[in-house]
Amino acid sequence: MLRGMPHILLAEDEAAIADTVLYALRSEGFAAEHCALAREVVPRVRAGGVDLVVLDVGLPDASGFDVCRELRAFSQVPVVFLTARNDEIDRVLGLELGADDYMAKPFSPRELVARVRARLRRAPALAVPSPAAVATEARPGGFELDREGHRVRYRGQALDLTRYEYALLAALLQRPGAILSRAQLMDRGWDSDADSADRTVDTHIKTLRHKLRAAGVPRDPIRTHRGLGYAFEP
Numbered sequence: 621m622l623r624g625m626p627h628i629l630l631a632e633d634e635a636a637i638a639d640t641v642l643y644a645l646r647s648e649g650f651a652a653e654h655c656a657l658a659r660e661v662v663p664r665v666r667a668g669g670v671d672l673v674v675l676d677v678g679l680p681d682a683s684g685f686d687v688c689r690e691l692r693a694f695s696q697v698p699v700v701f702l703t704a705r706n707d708e709i710d711r712v713l714g715l716e717l718g719a720d721d722y723m724a725k726p727f728s729p730r731e732l733v734a735r736v737r738a739r740l741r742r743a744p745a746l747a748v749p750s751p752a753a754v755a756t757e758a759r760p761g762g763f764e765l766d767r768e769g770h771r772v773r774y775r776g777q778a779l780d781l782t783r784y785e786y787a788l789l790a791a792l793l794q795r796p797g798a799i800l801s802r803a804q805l806m807d808r809g810w811d812s813d814a815d816s817a818d819r820t821v822d823t824h825i826k827t828l829r830h831k832l833r834a835a836g837v838p839r840d841p842i843r844t845h846r847g848l849g850y851a852f853e854p
Contacts, residue, residue, distance in 0.1 A: 644729035656680035761854025792852035
């Protein structure tokens with residue numbers, strides 16, 4: 621649980637957009653600070669006290685994608701991308717790098733605030749369970765589900781998953797063979813007031829499949845049942 625006023629770091633070089641976003645965040649009770657350059661983001665997050673980063677992809681001195689990659693090397697702070705592009709390949713790249721959400725310009729400041737609030741509610745607890753406290757559950761196909769540690773292992777190796785990829789895979793692993801609709805999957809990993817589009821689940825399933833292939837899973841265990849949803853069938 622977050623203590624006190626959640627602190628948002630906005631990295632955006634367009635002054636008009638930055639002013640609008642800062643006003644919207646502060647009006648809703650968030651503490652918000654602003655930086656205009658990519659090189660300022662990582663040191664600020666390392667300094668501590670940042671609960672979420674709203675990150676423009678097109679910063680003048682470096683790509684927001686590169687910044688996110690640096691952040692994920694040491695932090696799981698939630699990241700929401702802002703971008704002038706809405707191509708699928710850009711959304712997929714951002715999610716694969718560990719971003720939590722993706723908003724294309726122009727966007728509604730109210731929707732951004734709603735997504736920020738949802739991300740903060742879904743942020744994992746800071747406490748890390750001790751190895752003795754972690755119980756894993758064997759699942760078909762060589763998978764292990766560690767619910768306390770919020771991890772999935774394949775043949776003993778932990779998969780590098782975002783929190784949403786983990787939520788999807790965990791839901792499927794808990795009911796092997798069962799077809800789960802997109803709505804059922806979203807109930808397990810998303811808040812009801814954000815990410816209501818079916819394509820959100822589809823995009824995360826796509827990145828999840830890519831990571832399973834990279835981990836050496838020989839056949840795609842996530843089966844698409846058109847018009848129905850997805851099932852884990854190793």
